[in-house]
Amino acid sequence: MLNITNLHAETAGKAILKGITLAINPGEIHAIMGPNGAGKSTLAYTLGGRPGYEVTAGSATFDGADLLEMEPHERAAAGLFLGFQYPVEIPGVSNLQFLREALNAQRKQRGEEPLSGAEFIKIARAEATSLGLDHEMLKRPVNVGFSGGEKKRNEMVQMGIIAPKLAILDETDSGLDIDALKAVGHGINTIMRKPDKAVLLITHYQRLLDYVKPDFVHVLADGRIVRSGGAELAHELEREGYVGIDGVAA
């Protein structure tokens, strides 16, 4: 589904990703862990196409298409979802309005008919219920006045409504209390743990992996994947820390 080969990227003139190679197949959940400054968020933003993140070498294909040639909104319509570490507040735009516009924009780009207001509201309510987000919050401006946990639940509701093929979740677990963490884990499992979908879970800590069991764990350090393994690698990292892993500076 996603094939990244020797990806190099920089931001603000500084090289951050220094040759990442990673293949994610349908049905797989990959976790990327690593110390602060390793390039985890840069990897997410580069794959999402954020302006200011420039690819200097390498390639990334998504379902065989050149991901790096696509505009950010085209990547979304192709089935890529980027979950934000810090979801952006958008005053004056309600969650429902935003999501309906997003979903219909994606459908239009894929040549599908737009959903009516009633069809959309039904889907939105079902997803909010499934993730424990108060329906009233769907009417509120996007993320404005939401707590950290509510913002991340809202990201999951968006993911449920948009129903992507691949979700890249950037530290979705940061700043969450245990209930919100469970809800987010439940969201990822319910929405994305399917044979035709895949997840790239970027996290600093192992704790989200108690709820979402990864098939593969990779350690990112100084812009490279320095080690890969199964779920047990996350436990090892939790026990022993990143120091000691080859390529991680003490």
Added chain:
Amino acid sequence: MTLLALPSARDEAWRWSDLAALPALADARPSGQPRSVDDLWIDISGPRILFVDGAYDASRSNPGPVRIGQADADASKHALGRLAGSTGWSLSLGRDAASDTIQIVHVATGGANHLAAEIMLDEDATAAIVESFAGEGWTNRATAIRLARSARLMVARRFVQDAGFQSHADTADIAQGASLATISLVAGAADSRLDGHLTITGIEAYAEAGGALLGRARQRHDAAFVVRHAAANGQSRQIWRAVADEQAIASAAARVEVARHAQKTDGEQSLRGLLLTRTAAVNLKPELEIFADDVKCGHGATVGELDRQALFYLASRGIPPLPARAMLTRAFVADAFARIGNDAVREAFAETADRWLDV
């Protein structure tokens, strides 16, 4: 050639306006072929009045309580308002009277047309007026508003001409406990100059002047409003949103004057500008002149661009750049219409703004 005595940009109150097109428009003749106005009527019950090039079209109007003929717009001191003359329309409601929302459509076909208006509400009377300006040419209006004790008036105006120039000047006296809200939306392709001088003459009265100025190409939009508190315990709100794209210049000057005896005045000014490109310009000038010592007057003026993080967030959810820009701009101007009480009118104004954004 008509000799027009127009203020120049050297005059501080007119420094952001460009009146250069007016002499030629004053000399031009209207074509007399108006565009269709069907899209300008909002689907609500109530009187409907149509003016074509400033002339009343009786066959397509249902004036209700509005009278056509003499009107004293009380604009002799205003450089453009004084040209409005002494004929036009008037609304006079007696004590406790209430009118359905009155819609007035002004369509112009070129040249220049001038019209005066007078609105007088007696004690406890209530009215709402929606005016729409469309077509081309120079459309010049002046309106005098007098609200007696506890009267309430809302005037919402849409300026959506395709070409030419739109000028409007309000003067208002607001007596004890009375309330006036004027809300303007400029969202066409013609230049504009809007003026207002609202005076709170009685205690515990309310005055609001605000709106949204949307400009692109080389348009100039200029709003200059003064609220004068001449009595105690009054409240005023001036909420302006100025959006400029391409080479447009959108300007808003809002002034609050508080007389020495107008204690406990509560004034709020919120002026915000949005530059959609760096070649556009927004000028904002909040002014406060306060002689009373026990007042609360808040003011804010900010100009910025669309939030790039928000744009990327919308893109990451599949929304292409132009709709994303429109969505954030719509949210930016929404505050300006929030106080239009009638849902159908508010939605019509939002739709008019949307059409401008979607071009």
